[in-house]
Amino acid sequence: AQSVTQPDIHITVSEGASLELRCNYSYGATPYLFWYVQSPGQGLQLLLKYFSGDTLVQGIKGFEAEFKRSQSSFNLRKPSVHWSDAAEYFCAVGGQSGATNKLIFGTGTLLAVQP
């Protein structure tokens, strides 16, 4: 079955510290992987995506993620967190085309940033 697991429901980091949000997926075909960020009461903003090629992808706001096929993971990282990064982060997996084109979302990780 297709699924996305975000093991950490809630993470708190200090401003300026590094961040890693975990994401593991289960998908029968070649996955397309996404990280989205959601501020309270807002829609989703795409941070970055992986389709193919270089397994380390750069996104907006200084975020990056690394696709590791052997570990079925797509963890999100940022070297230095800013207070404005406090939000909910969702990992998602999608298929290549047709009926499998739906996105499957993880349960999200809520990031809090301490001053």
Added chain:
Amino acid sequence: GAVVSQHPSWVICKSGTSVKIECRSLDFQATTMFWYRQFPKQSLMLMATSNEGSKATYEQGVEKDKFLINHASLTLSTLTVTSAHPEDSSFYICSARRPDREVEQYFGPGTRLTVT
């Protein structure tokens, strides 16, 4: 860019009434639009997939007679919650897909529905 808007951003309605939510792709034509529901502190749950000019495909467990979806044009999809009840209160988010980018979805800002 690929901008998706939703209207209204929030709505309060009385139990038993119907409410319509609009989803528009502002700068592209969307062959497919999706409707999601999000409960507080939870993830997005896909309700239905809407293709222009055809009937929506609903996910298992979603009542198609209660959540009416119409995708009348390449830039507009509507979700009508019929005979709303307090348990229908939720955050509804739409997304749209461009024909030249068949995997990416562009999300609207969401609509907060409260049924009293």
